[in-house]
Amino acid sequence: MKKFNPLKYSAIYEEERKKIDKMLASSLKKRKPKSLYEPASYILQSSGKRLRPLLVLLSAKAAGGKFKDVYNAAVAVEIMHNFTLVHDDIMDNADLRRGNQTLHKKYDLNTAILAGDSLLSIAYEFLLKDCNGNTKAAVSAFTQGLVEVCEGQSMDTEFETRNNVQLKEYITMITKKTAAMAKMCCELGAILVYGKKSDIKALSNYGLNLGIAFQIQDDLLDLIGEQDKFGKTVGGDLIVGKKTFLFIKAFEKADGQDKIDLQKLIDNKGIKPEEVPYYKNIFEKLGVLEDARNEIRKYTNRALSSVDMISKKSETGIFHWLADSLIKRNR
DSSP states (O other): OOOOOHHHHHHHHHHHHHHHHHHHHHTTTTOSOHHHHHHHHHHHTSOOOOHHHHHHHHHHHHTTOOGGGSHHHHHHHHHHHHHHHHHHHHHHTOSEETTEEOHHHHSOHHHHHHHHHHHHHHHHHHHHHTOSSOHHHHHHHHHHHHHHHHHHHHHHHHHTTOSOOOHHHHHHHHIIIIIHHHHHHHHHHHHHTTOOHHHHHHHHHHHHHHHHHHHHHHHHHHHHSOHHHHOSOTTHHHHTTOOOHHHHHHHHHOOHHHHHHHHHHHHHTSOOGGGHHHHHHHHHHHTHHHHHHHHHHHHHHHHHHHHTTSSOGGGHHHHHHHHHHHHHOOO
16 A cells, blocks of 8 residues: 555545535525425434545546536436445344444335435436536446346345355345445546546446455444444344344354354354354454455555556555545544
8 A cells, every 4th residue: 555645634524524514505495395304314414434425526637627527417326325335224124333323213114215215306406517528427327236236136136135245245245235336436436537447447447346345344343443434233133133244254163062053153143242252252263353454455465556657646545545434444
């Protein structure tokens, strides 16, 4: 990983995040009915990392454009991302998102579904504001990202009903459910400023590999994160019986009583909250936490190798900073 100025890039990130937050806060103002847009605003105003908008902005600049060329598109991907989160939380019956009540818990199921649907429609409205002669390519990339998220979510749901899920299948699932969106953000930013094909490809591959690393890091944080910083229930994946990278790797490596206990989690479709430390100990004993860290490093390095191939070498530093920040994050 190359040297970079973390304070410089962190300042850029914070400045741009504030701009995106401001645009998101005003995106649904004056829209009616209130019964639809108030819940939609609630989810948009929760304090997310805004990584996907940042990828759009950075990729546009790296491909020869400016941030101002793609602000609406950056907002569009964040709105679309929140649409997927609303439905994801419903399917997982999650209580918390970013430390706040999930939409269907704060309001009700029907309100959450409809508010989520409205967000997707509005996301396209914002995207089209930045399209100028490249509408087909931009909308195609945006839509393909959404298609893959849906496919990935379907695979994730299917895994819940299966006894045995292979690690290769899991990587395919998170590639679609999480990484495809990051890839799309990088691709979209570069497309909208008419970037070179080689730059679009390099940036897309950065997003794809970074997205895979991000999701495995998320799996890891679910078990080792601090409740107040993580914003979700620590150990929540184990409690609901999700087959994450950690669980699948542990199941592959386990034998004896450990294997029996892991099978019990599958059979019971989860565990009690007080059992989380016991299962965490199994994972630690089997070395799967370190396996996850190694996998995160592998995909992060792939991402960095890709972005280093772009034409504007002066723009690669902030991509290295972002990857480093994600590896070290605690939420």
